[in-house]
Amino acid sequence: MIEVRNVTKSFGDLTVLHNISALFEAGKTNLIIGQSGSGKTVLMKSVIGIHQVDEGQILYDGRDIAKMTKKEVAILRREVGMLFQGSALFDSMTVEENVRFPLEMFSDKSKEEWDERVNFCLNRVGLSHAAKLFPSEISGGMQKRAAIARAIVLEPTYLFCDEPNSGLDPKTSLTIDQLIHEITVENNITTIVNTHDMNSVMEIGDKVIFIHKGYKGWEGDKDSIFESGNQDLEDLVFASNLYKKVKKYHNLK
Amino acid sequence: MNLFEHVGRYSRLMAGVFTKPQRWGILWKQYKAEIEKQGLQSILITVIISIFIGSAITMQMVLNTENPMLPKYVTGLTTRETLLLEFSSTILCLILAGKVGSNIASEIGTMRITEQIDALKIMGVNAENYLILPKILGFVSIVPVLVIFSMFFGLLGGYIIATTGVISPSQYVMGIQYAFNPYYVTYSIIKSLFFAFIIASISSYYGYYAYGGALEVGKASTNAVVKSSIFILLFNVILTDLLLV
Ligand SMILES: Nc1ncnc2c1ncn2[C@@H]1O[C@H](COP(=O)(O)OP(=O)(O)OP(=O)(O)O)[C@@H](O)[C@H]1O
Ligand SMILES: [Mg+2]
Numbered sequence: 236m237i238e239v240r241n242v243t244k245s246f247g248d249l250t251v252l253h254n255i256s257a258l259f260e261a262g263k264t265n266l267i268i269g270q271s272g273s274g275k276t277v278l279m280k281s282v283i284g285i286h287q288v289d290e291g292q293i294l295y296d297g298r299d300i301a302k303m304t305k306k307e308v309a310i311l312r313r314e315v316g317m318l319f320q321g322s323a324l325f326d327s328m329t330v331e332e333n334v335r336f337p338l339e340m341f342s343d344k345s346k347e348e349w350d351e352r353v354n355f356c357l358n359r360v361g362l363s364h365a366a367k368l369f370p371s372e373i374s375g376g377m378q379k380r381a382a383i384a385r386a387i388v389l390e391p392t393y394l395f396c397d398e399p400n401s402g403l404d405p406k407t408s409l410t411i412d413q414l415i416h417e418i419t420v421e422n423n424i425t426t427i428v429n430t431h432d433m434n435s436v437m438e439i440g441d442k443v444i445f446i447h448k449g450y451k452g453w454e455g456d457k458d459s460i461f462e463s464g465n466q467d468l469e470d471l472v473f474a475s476n477l478y479k480k481v482k483k484y485h486n487l488k
Numbered sequence: 489m490n491l492f493e494h495v496g497r498y499s500r501l502m503a504g505v506f507t508k509p510q511r512w513g514i515l516w517k518q519y520k521a522e523i524e525k526q527g528l529q530s531i532l533i534t535v536i537i538s539i540f541i542g543s544a545i546t547m548q549m550v551l552n553t554e555n556p557m558l559p560k561y562v563t564g565l566t567t568r569e570t571l572l573l574e575f576s577s578t579i580l581c582l583i584l585a586g587k588v589g590s591n592i593a594s595e596i597g598t599m600r601i602t603e604q605i606d607a608l609k610i611m612g613v614n615a616e617n618y619l620i621l622p623k624i625l626g627f628v629s630i631v632p633v634l635v636i637f638s639m640f641f642g643l644l645g646g647y648i649i650a651t652t653g654v655i656s657p658s659q660y661v662m663g664i665q666y667a668f669n670p671y672y673v674t675y676s677i678i679k680s681l682f683f684a685f686i687i688a689s690i691s692s693y694y695g696y697y698a699y700g701g702a703l704e705v706g707k708a709s710t711n712a713v714v715k716s717s718i719f720i721l722l723f724n725v726i727l728t729d730l731l732l733v
Contacts, residue, residue: 312612323603
């Protein structure tokens with residue numbers, strides 16, 4: 236569980252996040268949604284600690300990251316997995332080596348146990364057949380899978396995904412979303428996903444935080460999103476004709 | 489950014505680079521890969537350039553020392569001094585700055601703009617140390633080998649020219665042995681160690697702070713080559729003053 240308490244973040248004169256509070260629960264996919272430029276990525280990077288917040292607190296299961304010693308931060312890093320927007324696989328390494336890398340760097344277990352874990356993770360994301368290929372030799376969807384495998388190899392407690400669907404077709408997006416969701420539930424991970432893809436919201440939005448112009452506009456789950464009564468959220472959700480039709484149908488019922 | 493900001497940021501980067509590696513085994517693996525990439529793959533170009541420059545220098549020396557007052561071995565002697573003192577360290581490293589420097593800057597720059605460096609940091613890896621230390625260590629330790637190769641093949645190039653008849657090979661061989669001062673080799677190697685450090689660290693610096701897209705990676709590698717070359721030339725003067733004069 237990650238708790239964000241009254242966080243404010245600005246760059247120079249520009250205040251990007253205004254007094255945001257949110258609770259991201261374990262075993263759930265917590266979505267941060269909002270228009271482009273609303274502050275989603277800044278919020279995520281603030282939670283991870285890449286950006287330092289001006290005000291407020293960020294608590295990882297009660298541990299305040301601002302008060303951690305260097306050593307404690309290093310330990311926390313090992314509990315965090317992250318899926319980057321562009322996958323960020325190491326392109327000098329094969330898929331398998333990418334997944335093995337965090338183990339080589341941080342795990343004290345034996346080589347056999349590493350192999351086992353790597354195989355398990357590759358299998359879990361359905362990439363066993365592509366283990367020996369380089370990132371440049373596989374498709375965007377497979378790269379995302381490989382990145383997921385790398386992110387979970389150290390069995391993280393917290394998983395961050397920045398726009399996991401960017402650049403993927405709707406069907407592949409869906410499988411990636413489902414994979415993230417399943418892994419979250421299976422391992423009771425606190426997962427935070429940044430997205431503006433309404434398909435993702437409807438598919439895996441256990442908990443949705445809506446950010447609008449740096450303020451928290453709404454909070455709820457995927458089922459209550461249609462009854463939010465929040466105009467800005469409705470504008471985002473019903474931006475496409477498809478959803479406008481869905482809404483019409485919904486209202487008629 | 490002005491010069492002072494660059495110096496400050498470069499120093500901070502180097503402070504991060506020269507820390508204890510998180511895993512010695514990984515450093516060793518990376519180090520061997522760098523030796524291969526920066527060193528062994530530069531041998532061929534070193535050999536080719538050195539043979540050709542060695543022959544050109546010999547021909548020029550034949551022309552410039554065409555004087556009945558001067559003994560015939562002067563050609564070999566002056567060729568040797570030119571190669572040992574200047575070509576096989578400074579000029580060779582300027583050439584390698586183009587090859588190795590742009591390679592390092594574009595490799596690290598690409599990792600930066602594709603978030604691979606962020607990925608390392610989120611994992612808790614000391615990215616500076618992990619990426620840059622093996623490059624610096626690898627290139628610094630392989631460069632003396634390249635210098636020795638360059639000296640040998642440069643002299644060989646001169647010999648090849650001598651066999652074509654511009655000067656008798658035996659006089660050439662006598663010339664390259666005459667009044668040989670081994671310290672010149674040491675001097676060249678010491679210089680090359682500094683130059684290798686300059687190339688690897690400055691190029692890493694420009695790659696590491698690349699920001700934006702593919703265009704910026706290109707700029708970073710141009711900057712890496714230009715700035716490394718300037719510092720090589722500068723340090724060449726300083727080191728010569730300290731070591732020889
Ligand atoms: N490092 C930074 N320095 C200054 N301003 C920044 C920085 N990072 C983000 N911003 C600003 O903060 C605002 C929010 O940006 P952010 O990247 O969080 O948007 P986003 O919601 O993730 O958008 P998108 O969906 O397009 O990724 C933008 O106005 C952006 O210009
Ligand atoms: Mg974003």
